Amino acid sequence: MSSHTEQSEASAETDVTVIGLGPMGRALAAAFVGAGLGTTVWNRTPGREGDLAARGAAVAPSPEAAAAASPLTVVCVVDYDASDAVLRRAAVTAALKGRTVVNLSADTPDRARDTARWADAHGVRYLDGAIMTPTPTIGTPHAVLLVSGPAALHEAHRPVLQALGGTHTHLGEDPGRAAAYDIALLDVFWTAMAGWTHALAVAEAEGVGARELAAFAGGIAAILPPLFTETAAETAEGRFPGDGNPLTSAASSMAHIVHTSEAHGIDAGVMRAAEGWARRAIGLGHGGDGFTRVAEVIARR
Template sequence: MVSQTVQTAVTVLGMGPMGRALAGAFVDAGLTTTVWNRTPGRDHELVARGAVRAESPEGAVAASPLSVVCVVNYDASDAVVRRDAVTAALKGRTVANLTADTPDRARDSAAWAADHGIGYLDGAIMTPTMTIGTPAGVFLYSGPEQLYQEHRPVLDTLGGTHTHLGTEIGRAAAYDIALLDIFWTAMAGYAHALAMARAEGITAQELAPFAQGIAAILPPLFGEGMDDVDNGRYPADINPITSTVSTMSHIVHTSEGHGIDASLMRAAEGLARRAIGRGHDADGFMRVIEIMNPR
């Protein structure tokens, strides 16, 4: 792999909102930052700030030891880096793919990179664009430890916290998928709650302070009892699953009484009832993990 004692150059492929934020942080850190985007015109501000516009993706990756890719998904990233000319230009260099996709796609990309003599790190950005270049950014990586350490000085200029999760290349994407599952399931639940509240004459503004109070209960729950979960124990320290099902049925009844789709809560209630049906009525709600993914 290309190695420098001090790397002073980096390439960013993809000029969507996150790609522009990454490139901007590199520019602000004083790195020679080469940028390229499939659709021209999104890099004007960055070029005005000192970034270098590449006329082709192969020219972009040839400009730096490290190319950071951030596009919509791996179909889009493959369409760029797996072009013959780009693949040839990447040989002996490193790709840090911060594009969101599945663990299997990350593994496939790593195998492709290895076959072509390209260093490969997979990564995930867990915070929005406005956090890039600030202490609030959160970045996850997986792949060869040596490769991560080699390029960490450049990656660290993005600010925030950077965590290497291990050499198994799919781990960063797996964390990303699991964490986004929390986020979007929660947001779907909140949207459903607002719809139900509206049907009962409660505005979003009225509900929001109490919703924030409910949300504040969750962080401690995410950390408590994880040893029990990892060992297949689901004590009902807070609430037995039978009580949980009763509450869920009230939500379903009220929702459907207003003609509101309750499929999200019906799915959760169904999992809980299956756990009870298998004799786990004295356990807590997290017993449903074993229904979804049996040991």
Template sequence: MSSSLVSTAVTVIGLGPMGRALAGAFVAAGVPITVWNRTPGRDRELVERGAIGAASAAEAVAASPQTVVCLVNYDATDAVLRQDTVTAALKGRTLVNLTADTPDRARDTGRWADEHGIRYLDGAVMTPTPTIGTRQAVLLFSGGQELYGEHRQVLDALGGSHTHLGEDVGRAAAYDIALLDIFWTSMTGYVHALALARAEGVSPRELAPFAQGIGAILPAIFQQTADDIENGSYSGEGNPLTSAVSTMTHVVHAAESHGIDTGVMRAAEGLARRTVALGHGTDGFSRIAEVLARR
């Protein structure tokens, strides 16, 4: 990325792995940058590359018209940003919060920002640290459209694709939480499958190519499932829930025969059986989403 692309200064608060990646991308793009971290010393490499290390969070915030914060959760951001001196320094400036937490916490932070005259954007980083500053990065943002447009040029230094999801500051976190739900339940299923395969004499490396084949068919299934739920069709043609329950039971029995914990698959099987018991045995797996949403 050209060093002439961006001229607006930015502050980065939080220099964990992702925070360092974000700050590094700004440095690489030629953005004047100030950094601060609660644990001293983490800014050394960035300072050597041209960043300015601030002595305090308030000093860091005061150095730039916009601050990007990326900490472990919103308890951590509250502990830093809601100090009187930092809040005062943020007044009239833009805060871009790339910390992961729940939509409600994002909205609460948005209200706090409004009350203190802070211009606020919430966001989520959807790809690992090595992608930041490259074409592979994926970032989501929510909050004021005009404010997002105003700061888009400097945020482009983070690379990849950026999507503004709407005025509700909780939208980026809502996407993030839903997508993390997919990721972590999928990864839990995968490591469980590797444990089960190994117990049957199949090594993880032997199974991996076939697991990738399962992954390859998921995009079309994801789209069809979303369409079924949107349309309210919940089609079970080709694979009704009763058949799905049968295959889940096979996994449970095989795993338990080796003494492998089946809590995750038992939970999935339980949801499917509950849905069948409600009279939806001929529907597809998508019906479970409707059942989960019932109050």
């Protein structure tokens, strides 16, 4: 194709459509194009498709044209409010009938299940997914994608989705399962990042530079992967051993962090919450247990 106009008006069916050209959406589209797949793209705000068009992607003039262009539409926008605003337009819904949508937008498990119900009611085949690695990993062996929904549908589209690289794990028929993993794993990430930024603030207040702290923080980070594996096995078995670090000791340590932070005028809300969980578990008679007992305590209704 020799021009943007020709690409926009192209009627030949392509292998895959990408709706949403934010950083991740552009990476997805680039991986498809790089794998030699016929790729159609559309973005609500024009102007982000330039280099993709130059590399051979067809640029759809409307979301309904994008939906009609391929048997498979991959959606990657900020959340399900944004994806609903596109997919649930009458013309787009009609164009998608009998086709497959893979929604890689981030949102909650309930929203994923609601979208799956909407798709089923309108004759749209639906898979929900989550991208667990950063934009630069897309199209490389380091990408990690989670998918949930009908297994046969995932297998049917695996050859195209494989262009995104890395590993593709099908988590089961429940369309909300990928989002559940995503929420839980992002919980780990953002809680860790909150702890790190808070630690930087406390360290600076005590005259410790960020680089100085980072030299030792790596050791703390290295403890976590084996600890995750060990405590997951224990939790699955209903055991919460606290031989090395019981909740009573953990709560005392957290109180020291709260005291030091607030002495410098630094908000200690996150650590106060964690200490509160530990104190609640202790109050229920679990003071000799390990910290993972907290998961059971805070989940009680």
